[in-house]
Every structure is written in structure tokens, then in C-alpha cells.
Amino acid sequence: MTQTLSLPGKLALGVSALFGLLYLSFGLAWLGAPSIIAGALGASLLQSTGLATQLGDSAAFFLCSGLFMLYGVFRRHPSYLMAGALLIGLVAPARIVAWQVHGAALTMDAIVVEIITFLVVFSAARAVSAR
Structure with missing residues (x-):
């Protein structure tokens, strides 16, 4: 018999689904409206070839992140949730390296969103694996 999820686990799954939809929409936007999503x-x-790489890599990154999260939520599969969490969560330290080593802008607002996404989806993965 499987146990039901606690309220915090259910909330983490619900918010993870919203994050999954958000990142999935970003991926689709990279394919359909790249100038709008790039600006956002x-x-x-x-x-030229840089644009092809930018669109291909960015679309794939966001589509995979979103699809992993959504699949993990709807199938209650912690490994897929963790894959989505790690894809987004590892962007934050990469941004910090870009800032410290390469002189990029420090984008704290994006870093905070990435950390929150990681923590929520990681919590959902733990809740699903604990049931």
C-alpha cells in the first residue's frame, strides 16, 4: 500500500508542476519567439551559427528541464524531478562563476529564482521518494 503525500509534499509537487510549465514555455518561446524570450x-x-547554437541549446535546456519536472510530477518519479531540479539549480553557481571569473553581470534575481526552483523541486523529489 502506498502512503499519500503530506501537505508540504503535495504543495511542492504543485509548485513543481508550475515551474515545469514555466520552463517548458521558455523552451517553446526559444523556438517560436526568440527575440521576446531573449529580451525577457x-x-x-x-x-548566424551562434544564433543556431543559442536557440538550439536554450530551447533544449528549457524543454528538458520543464518536461523532466512535469513527468516527475505526474508520474511521481523522483529521478525525473531531480534531473529537472539539477538542470535549473546548476545555473546559479554557473552564473556566479561567470560573474567572478568572466566579468558577467551578477544577476541575483535570476539566481534566486533558480535556487528556489531547485529547492522546491528537490523537496518534491524527496517527498515522492519517501512515500
Whole structure:
């Protein structure tokens, strides 16, 4: 017999689904409206082969993150939740390295969202694996 999730676990799963939809929409936007999503994320579009790489990599990153989260939520599969959490969560330290080593802007608002996403989806993964 499987146990039901606690209220915090259910909340973490619900918010994880919302994050999954958000990142899935970002991935679709990279394919359908790249100038809009680039502007929303504070990026500028590259040219030629750089643009192809930027759109392909960015779309794949966000689509995978969102799909992993959504699949993990709806199938109650902690490994998929963790994959989505780690994809987004590892962006925060990479941004800090970019700032410290390469002179990029310190984007604390994005870092905070990435850390919150990681913590919520990680919590959902733990809740699902504990049941």
C-alpha cells in the first residue's frame, strides 16, 4: 500500500508542476519567439551559427528541464524531478562563476529564482521518494 503525500509534499509537487510549465514555455518561446524570450531573460540574440547554437541549446535546456519536472510530477518519479531540479539549480553557481571569473553581470534575481526552483523541486523529489 502506498502512503499519500503530506501537505508540504503535495504543495511542492504543485509548485513543481508550475515551474515545469514555466520552463517548458521558455523552451517553446526559444523556438517560436526568440527575440521576446531573449529580451525577457536579459540576453541578446547572436547571429548566424551562434544564433543556431543559442536557440538550439536554450530551447533544449528549457524543454528538458520543464518536461523532466512535469513527468516527475505526474508520474511521481523522483529521478525525473531531480534531473529537472539539477538542470535549473546548476545555473546559479554557473552564473556566479561567470560573474567572478568572466566579468558577467551578477544577476541575483535570476539566481534566486533558480535556487528556489531547485529547492522546491528537490523537496518534491524527496517527498515522492519517501512515500
